[in-house]
Amino acid sequence: MKKSREQWGTKAGFLLAAIGSAVGLGNIWRFPYVAYSNGGGAFLIPYFFAIFTAGIPLLILEYGMGHKFRGSTPLAISRANKKWEWLGWWPIISAVIILSYYSMILSLAMKYLTLSFKKVWGNDTNSYFYNEVLKLSSSPFDFGGIIVPILIGIILIWLINWFICYKGIKAGIEKLSKILLPALLIIMIIIVIKGVTLEGAYLGLNTLFTPDWQKVKDPKVWIAAYGQVFFSLSIATGIMMTYSSYLPKKTDINNSAFMTAFANCGFEFLSAIGVFAILGFMATNQGVSVDKVASDGIGLAFIAFPKVFSVMGTWGNILSVLFFTCLIFAGLTSAVSLVEAISSAIIDKTGWERKKVVTGILLVGFIISISFATRAGLYLLDIMDNFINNYGVVVVGLLETILVGWIVKPKTIREHTNSVSYYRIGKWWDVVIKCINPIVLTFILVQSFITEMRKPYGGYDLQALFVYGWGAILIGITGSILISKQPWRNNINLKNE
Numbered sequence: 001m002k003k004s005r006e007q008w009g010t011k012a013g014f015l016l017a018a019i020g021s022a023v024g025l026g027n028i029w030r031f032p033y034v035a036y037s038n039g040g041g042a043f044l045i046p047y048f049f050a051i052f053t054a055g056i057p058l059l060i061l062e063y064g065m066g067h068k069f070r071g072s073t074p075l076a077i078s079r080a081n082k083k084w085e086w087l088g089w090w091p092i093i094s095a096v097i098i099l100s101y102y103s104m105i106l107s108l109a110m111k112y113l114t115l116s117f118k119k120v121w122g123n124d125t126n127s128y129f130y131n132e133v134l135k136l137s138s139s140p141f142d143f144g145g146i147i148v149p150i151l152i153g154i155i156l157i158w159l160i161n162w163f164i165c166y167k168g169i170k171a172g173i174e175k176l177s178k179i180l181l182p183a184l185l186i187i188m189i190i191i192v193i194k195g196v197t198l199e200g201a202y203l204g205l206n207t208l209f210t211p212d213w214q215k216v217k218d219p220k221v222w223i224a225a226y227g228q229v230f231f232s233l234s235i236a237t238g239i240m241m242t243y244s245s246y247l248p249k250k251t252d253i254n255n256s257a258f259m260t261a262f263a264n265c266g267f268e269f270l271s272a273i274g275v276f277a278i279l280g281f282m283a284t285n286q287g288v289s290v291d292k293v294a295s296d297g298i299g300l301a302f303i304a305f306p307k308v309f310s311v312m313g314t315w316g317n318i319l320s321v322l323f324f325t326c327l328i329f330a331g332l333t334s335a336v337s338l339v340e341a342i343s344s345a346i347i348d349k350t351g352w353e354r355k356k357v358v359t360g361i362l363l364v365g366f367i368i369s370i371s372f373a374t375r376a377g378l379y380l381l382d383i384m385d386n387f388i389n390n391y392g393v394v395v396v397g398l399l400e401t402i403l404v405g406w407i408v409k410p411k412t413i414r415e416h417t418n419s420v421s422y423y424r425i426g427k428w429w430d431v432v433i434k435c436i437n438p439i440v441l442t443f444i445l446v447q448s449f450i451t452e453m454r455k456p457y458g459g460y461d462l463q464a465l466f467v468y469g470w471g472a473i474l475i476g477i478t479g480s481i482l483i484s485k486q487p488w489r490n491n492i493n494l495k496n497e
Contacts, residue, residue, distance in 0.1 A: 005070060007246050007247070008169060008170065008174055008246050009170045009174055011251065011256070013174035013178060014246070014251075015256060015263075016174070017173050017174060017177040017333075018234075018240065018243055019177075019181060019263045019264060019267075020176075020177045020333030020334070020337070021240070021333060022233045022260060022263075022264040023181070023184065023267050023333065023334075024232075024234075024330050024331065024334035025105065025330055025334070026231060026232055027232055027267050028271045028275070028326065028330060029296050029297050029298075029300045029301050030228070030232075030297065031232065031268040032271060032275040033294060033295065033296030033297075033300070034296070035272055036207060036272075036294060038224045039211060039214075039215030039216060040207070040209055040211050040212055040215075041208075041211035042211035042213050043215070043221065043224075045216055046221055046222045046226075047225045047228065047229070049225070050225040050228070050229040051261055051265060053436055053437075054226055054229055054230060054432075054437055055229040055235075056257050056258055057432045057433055057437065058236075058400075058437065059260055060253065060257045060413075060417055060425065060429065061401070062236075062240040062400075063244040063256060063417070064414075065077070065241050065404070065413060066242060066243065066245040066247075067244045067251065067253055071245050071348055072088070072245065072341070072345040072347075072348045073091060073238040073241040073345060074089050074348065074349065075345070075488075077241075078484075078488075079494055079495065081403065082494060084399075085484040086484035087396065088345070088480075088484075089480035089484055090392070090396055090476045090477060091236060091237050091238035091341070091392075091393070091396050092238050092341060092345045092480075093479045093480055094392050094396075094472075095238055096342060096364070096365060096368065097368070097388060097472055097475075097476075098237075098385075098388060099335060099369075100368040100371075100372060101369070101372050101380065101381040101385065102335055103154045103157040103161075103365070103369045103372070104150060104154060104369065104377055105331065105381070106153070106157045106328060106332070106335065107151075107152075107153025107156075107157060108133070108150065108153070108302060109301070109328045110153045110156065110157075110324075110328060111149055111150070111153055112301075112324045113324040113325060113328065116309070116317055116320035116324060117321070119306070119316060119317065119320065121306045123307070125303045125307045125310070126303050128306075129303050133147075133149075133150075133302075134147065134150075134375070134378055135147055135375050136375060136376075136379075137375035137376050137379075139376070139379070140376050140379035140383065140467075141463075141464065144374060144375035145374065146370065146374055147375065150372075150377070154366070154369045154370075154373055158362050158369070159362075161335055161336055161339050161362070162339075162358055162359065162362040164336045164339075165336055165343060165361075166354070166355055173336055173337070173340060176336060177333060180329045181333060184326060184329040187322050187326045188267070188271060188326055189270070190322060191274045191278075191322055191323060192273050192274040192277065194319060195274045195275075195277030195281075195319075196273065196277045198277060198278065198280070199281060199284055199285075200280045200281045200282075200284025201280045202280065203280040203283060203284060204276035204277050204278070204281070205273065205280060206280075207276060207279075207280070207290040207294070208272060208273075226440050226441075227444055230393075231389060231393070233264060234334070234337065235393075235397055236396040236397035237338070237341065238341035238342075238345065239337045239341045242340060242341045242344045243337070244256075249420070250420055251421075252421045252422050253416075253421050254417050254418070254421040254422075254423045254424070258423070275300070278319075279293050279304070279308075282304070282307065282308045285311055298378075301327060305320075305323060306320070339358070343358050343361055346361075348488070348489075349488060351489030351491070351492075379460070379464070379468075382458060383458070383460060383464060383465060383468040384472045386457050386458070386469065387465075387469035387470065388472055388473070390448045391449075392472070392473050392476055394444055394445050394448070397437075397441055398437075398438060398441040401433055401434075401437045401438045401441065405430075405433045405434035405435075405438065406434065410429060410430035410434055411430060414427075414429055
């Protein structure tokens with residue numbers, strides 16, 4: 001007897017889960033720096049242009065594919081065109097790798113949350129992070145043993161992921177999203193309110209929002225805008241297609257895409273205000289300009305901000321607790337969405353029970369994560385994250401637009417989303433999917449490759465980049481082809497359900 005597909009309890013539950021997936025660590029530690037370094041206030045022009053020509057159209061594509069073909073990403077793509085099934089498995093394999101190093105980042109956030117009460121990192125936060133917390137080795141090939149505190153945190157993160165996804169869509173992911181996303185928003189608002197009242201906050205905000213109109217003429221700024229929108233909306237990761245497959249047949253797909261994009265956009269701007277207000281305080285305290293303290297990524301979270309919190313007295317403890325809680329909540333909503341994308345694909349392919357599949361993902365993911373708990377863990381994370389995001393995800397997104405734009409035909413998806421949506425999209429969407437996005441994504445890909453050839457990423461030696469970077473890409477491609485050759489479970493209907 002064929003089991004009916006799980007469904008979201010409410011549309012709000014779906015939207016909160018989708019927004020929760022999109023609102024990840026990148027919104028907090030990537031967007032503020034990208035906006036600042038690409039024209040400040042002037043960056044809003046290419047950014048919103050990218051939202052309307054790439055972000056929302058691609059969300060409609062993925063929501064439409066998942067909803068129309070009623071399956072996980074591999075199943076939805078296979079139903080659209082069986083020869084392209086492998087494309088659905090590539091982001092699923094990448095998701096396993098991303099989850100493995102994401103657990104290490106969340107483990108660090110949990111450790112720093114516990115350290116926030118006493119701020120034991122001292123004044124030299126750089127040395128404390130690299131030498132005391134990571135015990136970083138000299139090269140990506142020098143693993144040097146396991147860092148036990150990081151490993152314990154990784155175990156805890158995987159257990160949380162297992163507990164949530166084990167319960168399923170309605171009882172697990174939807175409930176989590178209804179709690180964590182509002183909490184995340186409240187915490188960020190508190191950080192922003194306190195941040196803008198700090199001495200020197202205005203310097204940080206002026207640095208962030210003062211427009212450099214000359215930057216608008218620079219093609220690299222437009223590429224940065226498209227890249228930020230593309231990466232921040234969980235596009236081409238297997239998540240959005242999977243999430244939309246759990247929607248009831250009559251659901252406003254088009255409006256949901258707009259709401260997801262704008263909610264994500266709003267959180268990015270809120271984060272940027274909070275981050276640069278605090279950086280303005282830091283610059284004032286040190287007697288330097290904001291550009292001297294501005295940073296992004298792990299350096300912002302675990303080096304720059306702890307340094308700020310150290311000189312803020314009691315409020316430093318409070319803001320530190322709030323900030324690292326914010327990172328954990330944002331990371332967890334993204335992590336469970338990746339677990340769901342993987343588990344849904346395996347369940348569709350094999351017909352195995354959810355509990356068995358989620359437990360299997362936990363075990364395999366944890367084993368891979370052990371490598372990130374070693375003294376070389378940060379090197380592996382840095383290299384793999386760069387290659388998967390700059391090459392793997394971009395290529396998958398490019399191929400999705402080619403599949404829908406030139407093989408499935410945009411009209412097929414557009415007519416489906418319009419048939420279930422209050423707001424109808426016009427033929428402009430066909431042009432965007434068929435022409436504009438393939439061109440933009442190809443340009444982003446070529447630019448990344450040219451940059452890589454001119455100057456190897458991060459100053460790493462070529463052997464490390466080949467093994468960990470291109471190796472991750474090769475595993476994704478090879479694995480996806482091999483899995484696509486395996487038969488689907490007996491009662492699956494590849495035409496549609």
